[in-house]
Amino acid sequence: xxxxxxxxxxxxxxxxxxxxxIGRETVEISLPAPATVADLxxxxxxxxxxxxxxxxxxxxxxxxxxxxxxxxxxxxxxVALLPPLAGG
Amino acid sequence: xxxxxxxxxxxxxxxxxxxxxIGRETVEISLPAPATVADLxxxxxxxxxxxxxxxxxxxxxxxxxxxxxxxxxxxxxxVALLPPLAGG
Amino acid sequence: xxxxxxxxxxxxxxxxxxxxxxxxxxxIASFVGLVRDHHAGRQVKRLEYSAYAPMAEAECxxxxxxxxxxxxxxxxxxxxxxxxxxxxxxxxxxxxxPHRGEAFEACRxxxxxxxxxxxxxxxxxxxxxxxxxxxxxxxxxxxxxxxVEVGSAGxxxx
Amino acid sequence: xxxxxxxxxxxxxxxxxxxxxxxxxxxIASFVGLVRDHHAGRQVKRLEYSAYAPMAEAECxxxxxxxxxxxxxxxxxxxxxxxxxxxxxxxxxxxxxPHRGEAFEACRxxxxxxxxxxxxxxxxxxxxxxxxxxxxxxxxxxxxxxxVEVGSAGxxxx
Numbered sequence: 415x416x417x418x419x420x421x422x423x424x425x426x427x428x429x430x431x432x433x434x435x436i437g438r439e440t441v442e443i444s445l446p447a448p449a450t451v452a453d454l455x456x457x458x459x460x461x462x463x464x465x466x467x468x469x470x471x472x473x474x475x476x477x478x479x480x481x482x483x484x485x486x487x488x489x490x491x492x493v494a495l496l497p498p499l500a501g502g
Numbered sequence: 503x504x505x506x507x508x509x510x511x512x513x514x515x516x517x518x519x520x521x522x523x524i525g526r527e528t529v530e531i532s533l534p535a536p537a538t539v540a541d542l543x544x545x546x547x548x549x550x551x552x553x554x555x556x557x558x559x560x561x562x563x564x565x566x567x568x569x570x571x572x573x574x575x576x577x578x579x580x581v582a583l584l585p586p587l588a589g590g
Numbered sequence: 591x592x593x594x595x596x597x598x599x600x601x602x603x604x605x606x607x608x609x610x611x612x613x614x615x616x617x618i619a620s621f622v623g624l625v626r627d628h629h630a631g632r633q634v635k636r637l638e639y640s641a642y643a644p645m646a647e648a649e650c651x652x653x654x655x656x657x658x659x660x661x662x663x664x665x666x667x668x669x670x671x672x673x674x675x676x677x678x679x680x681x682x683x684x685x686x687x688p689h690r691g692e693a694f695e696a697c698r699x700x701x702x703x704x705x706x707x708x709x710x711x712x713x714x715x716x717x718x719x720x721x722x723x724x725x726x727x728x729x730x731x732x733x734x735x736x737x738v739e740v741g742s743a744g745x746x747x748x
Numbered sequence: 749x750x751x752x753x754x755x756x757x758x759x760x761x762x763x764x765x766x767x768x769x770x771x772x773x774x775x776i777a778s779f780v781g782l783v784r785d786h787h788a789g790r791q792v793k794r795l796e797y798s799a800y801a802p803m804a805e806a807e808c809x810x811x812x813x814x815x816x817x818x819x820x821x822x823x824x825x826x827x828x829x830x831x832x833x834x835x836x837x838x839x840x841x842x843x844x845x846p847h848r849g850e851a852f853e854a855c856r857x858x859x860x861x862x863x864x865x866x867x868x869x870x871x872x873x874x875x876x877x878x879x880x881x882x883x884x885x886x887x888x889x890x891x892x893x894x895x896v897e898v899g900s901a902g903x904x905x906x
Binding site: 603604607611612613614615616617618619620621622623624625626627628676677688690693694697698701 | 761762765769770771772773774775776777778779780781782783784785786834835846848851852855856859
Binding site: 515518519522563566585587588589590 | 639640641704705710711713727
């Protein structure tokens with residue numbers, strides 16, 4: 415029996431070009447706690463081969479608010495990876 | 503017989519508050535040549551008592567083009583005295 | 591029909607916007623000036639705009655030409671004269687450009703130049719039945735103000 | 749009805765202008781962004797705008813609130829999503845203020861912040877039938893670009 419590792423499970427939202435590349439709009443991912451946005455992006459790029467096209471530091475949002483690479487993640491957070499914005 | 507003095511006769515256009523003060527929209531005025539816009543304003547203020555309310559250096563136009571105090575006047579010119587502009 | 595910048599008709603902002611829009615100009619900046627219900631502490635009932643029309647038309651044309659020379663823009667400009675009620679549009683400007691920065695700059699240029707150079711005047715009618723000519727430079731001392739000359743109009747901006 | 753900044757309907761600029769005009773706000777600055785017929789040398793047939801809707805609505809609301817806090821203005825903002833044809837309006841902003849300088853500044857602020865913060869994307873469809881996601885930062889190298897973080901959005905302008 416291995417020592418239990420606490421994890422954080424978050425829902426990743428993908429949009430526009432990122433959704434096209436990865437072929438889906440949502441991914442559920444579990445990370446060792448404590449985890450940051452940067453940890454999530456690193457693990458995504460490692461786990462999904464198509465995700466290697468993602469920038470290493472994409473624009474992100476946590477629960478619909480702009481985030482930074484070191485923003486902490488909590489259980490159940492919705493993390494959005496935002497391709498270059500093109501509104502207006 | 504007096505020596506003949508060369509003169510310049512111009513038409514003065516008055517607008518808005520200036521027309522109200524002076525009670526008319528056009529005045530014909532003859533000035534000793536050579537004459538400038540400043541000469542015209544001075545003579546107007548002297549000749550028409552109501553014209554003393556005019557500024558000593560009002561905005562002016564000669565033949566519908568913005569002028570300055572030292573703009574020269576020629577026979578038949580239309581000289582407009584422009585109250586403070588209030589367009590827009 | 592010769593284009594006129596002055597009109598006694600109500601301004602049609604939508605038409606003005608469409609008149610400058612084009613498939614290669616992605617941004618339209620516009621400015622609309624409305625008749626306000628007060629000025630210098632007095633309640634305004636209506637306004638009367640008058641102009642030295644031939645010169646006003648020529649100055650408007652010159653301002654539009656200057657803006658279109660200075661920036662890659664297309665400009666539409668309309669100024670109302672006659673009697674206006676509170677809330678009606680007195681002036682409308684639309685500027686289309688490939689990029690928004692140019693549209694904003696040129697639009698601002700046109701309204702500033704219009705106020706500086708175009709011979710238009712306004713008389714305000716107040717709630718108490720009195721009226722007064724408006725001096726934007728010195729609203730409380732209109733008649734005493736020494737005017738600054740416009741001089742060689744446009745030269746500053748050439 | 750809850751106000752929505754995103755809409756699939758054609759934008760109604762006239763309504764937007766009237767929604768901010770008031771008898772104590774004399775100037776309305778506006779900006780309308782149109783779909784252009786070309787981009788990065790390619791002929792565009794139509795556009796498809798999509799959004800992370802809840803966040804886009806929240807960011808639009810925040811931008812409007814920031815502008816209305818910073819200047820004495822009233823702001824209206826509408827962004828279209830879905831499929832747009834060339835020449836149609838993608839975004840419209842109207843800003844009314846007592847004085848025109850504030851209207852222009854706040855209008856410029858709103859469009860710049862919208863482009864910087866609001867999660868909206870556009871896919872261009874070209875004459876040859878192909879399509880591409882637009883990266884305004886680097887139109888010729890969209891996928892290779894390292895994104896700069898928006899970080900504490902609005903903090904720069906607080």
